[in-house]
Amino acid sequence: MSKTLSHAKITPHRSAARGHSDHGWLNTYHSFSFADWYDPKFSHFGSLRVLNEDRVKPNSGFPTHPHRDFEIFSYIISGELTHRDSMLRKGAEGGQSDKFYRMRRGDVQFTTGGTGIAHSEQNEHARDTVHFLQIWAIPWKRGLTPRYHTRHFDDEDKRKGFVPILSPLKGGPDATFEQEKAAEPTIEGTIPIHADFVMGAALIPPQEKFDWVVGADATESNKRKVYIHVPMTKNGQTKVRVDGRDEILNEGDGAFIDGVNAGDRLTVESVGEVEAEVVVLDTA
Template identity: 85%
Template sequence: MNTIKTTITKMLPHAKITPHWSAARGHSDHGWLNTYHSFSFADWFDPNLTHFGSLRVLNEDRVKPNSGFPTHPHRDFEIFSYIISGELTHRDSMLRRGAEGGQSDKFYRMRRGDVQFTTGGTGIAHSEQNEHAHETVHFLQIWVIPWKRGLAPRYHTRRFEDDEKRKGFVPILSPLKGGPEAASEQEKLAEPAIDGTIPIHADFVMGAGLIAPKGKFEWTVGAGATESSRRKVYVHVPMAKKGRAKIRVDGREDIYSEGDGVFIDGVQAGDKLSVESVGEVEAEVVVLDTA
């Protein structure tokens, strides 16, 4: 059952809200990699699921121990990994294994709460490997279309604690100060519109929260940091609690389970989007807010 009978109070009656059920995602199991695609990716293509605003890719991946993505190039995308469980090692292609030193943007061993971000720009190459001896890593990989091509390649890493995510939605990414016409000094400083977040070259904000059963969080569309007042929001529930986490969006009838997503269109910056946890366990919820 994806619906329940209850009194519905829509906070955003003007919003168009469309489910993207988990079963409608692309899926491939390569043995070492078990992956679900919310948008067209690799050999899976759906003409109705090519992008949502600047959001281009949302893959939910599980990579087995001692395997992963060998050195590969990226270009002209903003790409980031959000770790749900396990361990994933990012290594710049210029770094020889065994000579990495400590944690840095060019070598980063990610665990739960960590986000690693790449501006592909004019071209960059790196690897992402699960070097753990016995634990599978579970993470989201997300790609966003930048506001212009030919940017200088760059990495950023940052940690976002679960304790903060239990208080409300925590901003993870926000636009680079200076916008599409950012000066070279602004690019170098890499200051985000929202302090404490990772800067992205797009009119885009990401947030994440951990909502207790019967709890409700509110997301302010645009997060007070975006350029365009006309927004789209995609909400995703990672498959993190063995199917026991469930949410309701904007007080509406549909109930979303793990792996499900929600397209929210026709909203404006400043609108308040409510997300309620209606399952038996804490729900991890990711919000992707785009022009």
């Protein structure tokens, strides 16, 4: 196969190389070192620190727990996941708000841990398992004001091309109090993140190719790293090729892409017989 980005180094990260724990209520795979699983080869990639693919059974989940000084986001694949802020009593939320949200397919919830927050993430559905990605990024500075954001990203848009989901907060590391309060992202319609980091997602029809523009015209650093992840959504039938390379990515696989520059067009092709869900994490 011909390579479009001959200067790029693409290294597959196979699903079998991930950490894995099955706690009964939680079945989780770790692309990067997390909890009791540590591999020095997979500590972080640029500002990308955690990528867990989680399945949580009905009527279970993560009880109230603290976070600080990470940017944390959940990408819902199927089922539903209920976020509750520790300050709210169950049943007293008064409808969906930044402090209570029942997330479903297409929803992304984002948390700035900053100086410290506490929340719970529970699957309160009676029957269905929830399947989602939990991703952490290292912020450009510590001690930020804790915040939540939740947005929905439609599947039909993802079938037309990569949809940007996160982009850097306008103002960057030196953002003013007013810019922090306004929470305006560099790319309109995305969630603002305190990092030189862009996230995108696509649903690529069989035998079609979508291009991801490295940096998405939204980042400070010209030298970029891109991590691609293929969630486990089609019972192992998904197959993806990146930049026309020989290696095929299967469900649960990822790929480290080094040596790319802002503006490069990274081609991702669905080479199986089913639609391919693909998540792109683009970092300095």
